[in-house]
Amino acid sequence: MGQELLEVVTFSGTIKKKFPLVEVYYQDDNGHKQNLMCYVYDVFTRHITVKGMPHYIITNAPNESPLFEKISDPASRDIDHGNQSQGIGIILCSTSINRLRTKTNILHIPELDILLEPTIFGVSISGAVPTCFKQNIEVVLANHIAPILLKDESDKQLFAAENTHTLQEDLNFLWGQESLGILPNEIHSEDKIAIDIFLDTVQRDTTTGKFTVRLPWNNKKYMLTENLQVAAARTRRQQEIMIKDRSYGEAMCAAKIELESGDYIEMVDTTSQNNNVKYYLPFRGVRKDSNTTACRMVMDASSKASASDISLNQALYQGPNLILDLAFCLLRFMLGTFGVIADIEKAFLRILIAECDRDALRFFWYDDPYNRRSKLITYRYKAVMFGSVSSPFLLAAVLQKLIKDDCENIIVREALERSIYVDNVVYATNSEDTILQFFGDSRILLNKGNFNLR
Incomplete structure (x- = not known):
């Protein structure tokens, strides 16, 4: 019409x-x-x-x-x-x-x-x-x-x-x-650029299967300021909350230790100079009613000193929406007699960020979280973090590439492509044997990319 x-x-x-x-x-x-x-x-x-x-x-x-x-x-x-x-x-x-x-x-x-x-x-x-x-x-x-x-x-x-x-x-x-x-899945010119950046720069370790990606920078990359003072001030405010609420403080400390022990973050030698873009991220803790995660550190990549400044999120392409519609996943799940609901453990953190982009993922932590006079120590993310506008795209793109490159079973490949929502796998069928084979094959496949399906 x-x-x-x-x-x-x-x-x-x-x-x-x-x-x-x-x-x-x-x-x-x-x-x-x-x-x-x-x-x-x-x-x-x-x-x-x-x-x-x-x-x-x-x-x-x-x-x-x-x-x-x-x-x-x-x-x-x-x-x-x-x-x-x-x-x-x-x-x-x-x-x-x-x-x-x-x-x-x-x-x-x-x-x-x-x-x-x-x-x-x-x-x-x-x-x-x-x-x-x-x-x-x-x-x-x-x-x-x-x-x-x-x-x-x-x-x-x-x-x-x-x-x-x-x-x-x-x-x-x-x-x-x-x-x-999430806005409809339309491929705009900027989305095409984000896809091209990913395909041109993604790397994979032949031994571990780990993926390394670049941040999808746009033309505002070199307008990005360090945001150091804002990040330091908000980190101190978080410290006050941690001191006043001991249970929250302990949960935050545990979350930071888990990131460090998992080799997802690293301490930064601030005396070493380079030409990489630098940006300091404020953070906050998000408590979860979960058996696996008590508290999660969520970084604020939209932080900036003033309205005229540029935040990290503004300097990145968001990328196209490659995430399946949740309603689609749930409708398909309702149609089967046997189902499996699983999640990919720490899916974002399983993807490494290229060395040259890590200085844009800096944040402060405390030498002593419960001492207001303790100095701030600089860390940075080595992996895809929570809070970046491009993180969902990077995860979805890596999973799609892994499935396309490594999955030889056409039935499992097509089922996985229709069943992954962010870091969850939601699948159902009418055969118990099929569902068991699907979970087993999917777990083996994701393990090849250093992901753990549980």
């Missing part, structure tokens, strides 16, 4: 973007075909449909209901664009369905763990997928759309609430809802 240029507020500011216009057909309560004009603003990973759900509900529900006759069957191919239909007209998210629900009461069928919600498009089904339909599930591609809603509806009775949002507000809200706030 064409495109329209709109201004959209994103996490990184206001941008102008062309959105495709599409016409979506649906069947109303009276069985008539209706159309709806929409903007396509993103591509959703997958959606699942279950064949036979309306008949299952009607047959197994303990009581009859007039809503049964109006259930919309998402597996039907009788609506949308005829023979072009994939069985899905519109998928409603929780925010949309509240605005499109009619005044008819929702019906909960606890015996089936099913919820029937009347909308202007018919009665939608939500709830658990019955065990008997596990083999009737289909996964289809879908697009995120924002409907062009009229200011004055012709039939007020169709809506349970007035439409008080504009299309612009809908787009601004919906833009940041999926993928945990």
Whole structure:
């Protein structure tokens, strides 16, 4: 139907973007075909449909209901664009369905763990997928759309609430809802540069399998100032917190010792001079309710002395979003009978930073954390750290390269490519033997790159 240029507020500011216009057909309560004009603003990973759900509900529900006759069957191919239909007209998210629900009461069928919600498009089904339909599930591609809603509806009775949002507000809200706030996976010119830098500079130790990467510097690299005074002042403030909260202080000291014993950081000889870019990072501790990590040191790579200065994050390319959609991973996991959820231990820290870039990852620590007069000692990261804007890209790029270069089993390779979310592996299948083989083969593969899947 064409495109329209709109201004959209994103996490990184206001941008102008062309959105495709599409016409979506649906069947109303009276069985008539209706159309709806929409903007396509993103591509959703997958959606699942279950064949036979309306008949299952009607047959197994303990009581009859007039809503049964109006259930919309998402597996039907009788609506949308005829023979072009994939069985899905519109998928409603929780925010949309509240605005499109009619005044008819929702019906909960606890015996089936099913919820029937009347909308202007018919009665939608939500709830658990019955065990008997596990083999009737289909996964289809879908697009995120924002409907062009009229200011004055012709039939007020169709809506349970007035439409008080504009299309612009809908787009601004919906833009940041999926993928945990990560922008859509679009390869821009800067992303292409980040990929080229990675491919041109990535190295691998032939003995240990470890990867070494360069920071993806942009043209602001040499505008970066040391940020020394800001980092020192904030490090002292952290010390005050550690002194006042002893348990926090002990957790922070343990986190620093773990980094040092793992050879992820190193002490810096500040008397030795070089021409490398230098930057000092403030840090803070983030406590985790985890059996493996009590506290994590998170570096602030966005720190700078003034608004006119450049932070480390501003001097780096973020790189393209190579991280799978979380919803995609979870939907695929729901489809299998047997599943595995594992994480890659200290995944970021398993990737080394090239020697020439390590001085941009400096930070201060205390000679004596509980003595306010103790001097500050300079350390630097040897590995990819938490807090850098480019870290997620570097991890994802290394994992993709490892899988591509070392995985000879095509089935495992394709499964891994669809199952890694950041540093987690989420995979399910209907065979117990297959899931055990997948985990074993994946662990061996990741170990070749100095990663530990647990």
